[in-house]
Amino acid sequence: MVVVSLGLGHDNDMLVPQTTFKSSIKIVKIEGGGNFTVLLLENGWLYLAGDLPLELECNGDKKTWRRVPGLYRDVACGWSHIVAITVENFVVTGGVGERGELGQGSKKESPFLNPIMQIRHPLKSQVLACFYNTYVLDGGQLLGCGSNTKCQIREPKERIIDSLVNVCEASVSQACAGKNYVFYQKADGHIRLKGSISNSETHLPPMDQFSAFECRSMWTSLLTFNANQKFQFYGQANQKQDAIIGFSCNGPVTAWSTGSEHGIVCIGGKQVFCWGWGEHGNCGSLPTSPTPDGVNDRSNINSGVNLAYKVDSTDVAIYTCFGGCATSWICVERLGS
Amino acid sequence: MSTYDQVEIEDMTFDPDTQMFSYPCPCGDKFQIYIDDLYEGEEIAVCPSCSLMIQVIFDQEDLQEYYEEAGTQPPAPIAVSA
Numbered sequence: 166m167v168v169v170s171l172g173l174g175h176d177n178d179m180l181v182p183q184t185t186f187k188s189s190i191k192i193v194k195i196e197g198g199g200n201f202t203v204l205l206l207e208n209g210w211l212y213l214a215g216d217l218p219l220e221l222e223c224n225g226d227k228k229t230w231r232r233v234p235g236l237y238r239d240v241a242c243g244w245s246h247i248v249a250i251t252v253e254n255f256v257v258t259g260g261v262g263e264r265g266e267l268g269q270g271s272k273k274e275s276p277f278l279n280p281i282m283q284i285r286h287p288l289k290s291q292v293l294a295c296f297y298n299t300y301v302l303d304g305g306q307l308l309g310c311g312s313n314t315k316c317q318i319r320e321p322k323e324r325i326i327d328s329l330v331n332v333c334e335a336s337v338s339q340a341c342a343g344k345n346y347v348f349y350q351k352a353d354g355h356i357r358l359k360g361s362i363s364n365s366e367t368h369l370p371p372m373d374q375f376s377a378f379e380c381r382s383m384w385t386s387l388l389t390f391n392a393n394q395k396f397q398f399y400g401q402a403n404q405k406q407d408a409i410i411g412f413s414c415n416g417p418v419t420a421w422s423t424g425s426e427h428g429i430v431c432i433g434g435k436q437v438f439c440w441g442w443g444e445h446g447n448c449g450s451l452p453t454s455p456t457p458d459g460v461n462d463r464s465n466i467n468s469g470v471n472l473a474y475k476v477d478s479t480d481v482a483i484y485t486c487f488g489g490c491a492t493s494w495i496c497v498e499r500l501g502s
Numbered sequence: 503m504s505t506y507d508q509v510e511i512e513d514m515t516f517d518p519d520t521q522m523f524s525y526p527c528p529c530g531d532k533f534q535i536y537i538d539d540l541y542e543g544e545e546i547a548v549c550p551s552c553s554l555m556i557q558v559i560f561d562q563e564d565l566q567e568y569y570e571e572a573g574t575q576p577p578a579p580i581a582v583s584a
Contacts, residue, residue: 173530199530244526263515296526314513324512345513384528385507403506425528426506444552445529466553490530491552 166192171439171473172447172461172492174202174214180446181459182474182495186212186230192496196294197424197489198242198260209236209252217245219259220276235278238287241294242489243311247278248292248299254284256292256301264297265327266311282308282329295342295382301329305336307349315345317360332359343382343400350380362387362400369399381423383441388428394418404442405467412438412470424488427468429495434482437474437495442467445491449473503555505546509533511560514547518572523547527554541565541576 166189169182186192191207201215212230213221221231235257240249246260246267257278258267267273268281284290286304293300298311298318308329309318316322318332332347340349346360358369362385378391386400386407394417398407404426416433423429427441427448439448446461448468456462465471473493476483480500487494506528514523516537523540524532527549533556535547545558569576 199526312513314510401507403504442528442554444554490528 166190167497168192168195168204168494169474169497170492170494171449172443172445173490174492178445178461178491179459180450180456180461180465182449183459185494191498192485194240195487195489195494195496196240196242197487197492198247199244199490201242202489202492202494203233203240203242203247204230205237205240209238211235211237211240211249213247217247217260218274218276219247219278233278239291241292241299243294243298244296246275246294246299248294248301249278250284250290250292251280254287254290255280256282256284258299262297262299262311264312265325266294266297266299268299268310268327268329270327293340293342293347296344296384298342298347299329300332300340300342300347302337302340305338305352307332307337307340307347309347312345315361317346333357339380341380341382341387343387344384346382346387348380348382348387350378358387379421381421381428383423383428384425386426388423390418390421405469406441408440408469412440420483420485422486422488424493425490427488427491427493429473429486429488429493430470431483431486431495434484435476436472437483437486437493438470439473439493440468440470442491443471447488447491447493449493503546505557506554508557508559509547511540511558511564514558516568516571518568521572521574523558523568525556527552529554537565537568537572538577 531551
């Protein structure tokens with residue numbers, strides 16, 4: 166398995182994908198915080214690169230991937246904190262959380278991943294985070310902590326909620342979190358948005374909420390993808406974050422993801438397209454502006470849907486993709502290996 | 503001027519040592535603006551690492567508590583002689 170990345174994370178911003186991680190074990194998740202990235206392998210190993218005040222097995226060069234002690238099933242990142250689920254089914258948090266997002270009471274710094282909750286439904290649990298918020302979905306129960314200045318967790322607004330509280334009384338089937346909001350679908354099919362996607366709008370667009378769909382968040386927008394291979398977008402689009410709407414994919418969508426203000430979609434396991442805010446090279450180079458050295462020349466700042474990577478070999482496939490702060494990660498595997 | 507987002511001042515972080523408000527930028531750096539610049543009517547915070555900018559939503563009287571936190575005073579008006 167190989168991960169290639171675009172955008173930040175190198176000595177220079179890169180417009181052309183560079184190999185950033187290799188492993189014989191499958192990569193199941195990559196998440197980006199403000200100045201760090203975490204990478205989770207199928208065997209539970211968790212790696213961190215970048216700058217986060219967390220004790221690691223080897224405190225080496227911040228530019229390299231360093232192993233986080235322990236084994237994990239899921240992980241998510243806020244601006245400067247991590248939330249994860251251990252294989253022992255504890256939700257743990259670490260890093261820095263000025264707005265209560267660590268969920269460790271008044272503690273605002275945690276150099277170790279400390280438990281804040283025990284998972285009751287291991288097979289139906291996941292963690293979410295964005296910015297100054299942490300969310301846990303455990304068997305239909307959605308809990309959250311952190312900033313509540315836009316009432317993204319509960320009414321009335323508060324600056325800090327420093328331990329996990331219920332976000333929704335009803336059972337929740339899926340959720341995603343943006344900068345000041347959480348979007349979720351209840352088990353009965355109804356959808357709800359708490360908080361504020363932008364300063365002026367809080368209502369959701371017309372959406373076929375009872376059909377199957379997946380949801381992902383950029384910081385200031387929401388993207389859904391339904392069983393009919395159709396994307397729906399809601400939120401701010403000043404940087405072309407909505408460019409995927411109306412784009413005709415030349416094959417089935419096999420993976421998709423969102424970064425802070427850009428999107429990534431994989432078509433047929435062979436091509437990756439990016440769109441939205443690409444100032445750091447994270448949406449790839451334009452065909453009209455080739456960059457032989459791969460270094461970002463700032464020719465693709467607000468990107469339409471742009472072919473950023475493709476594989477031609479029949480024995481190689483792109484199996485997933487992820488987005489972070491001005492960074493795109495593309496995971497490639499050799500078939501049959 | 504087109505800005506990336508509008509941000510209320512209560513959502514920003516104030517550092518009394520540098521007298522600066524900051525707020526995360528989607529590039530991983532932070533938007534920044536000095537309290538005195540806000541007091542004097544500037545409302546656009548910029549990111550040192552990219553072209554994005556935010557508009558800070560505030561009233562001038564909101565700044566008083568931050569000046570008190572920093573132990574400083576707003577800049578005195580400059581006298582203009584006729």
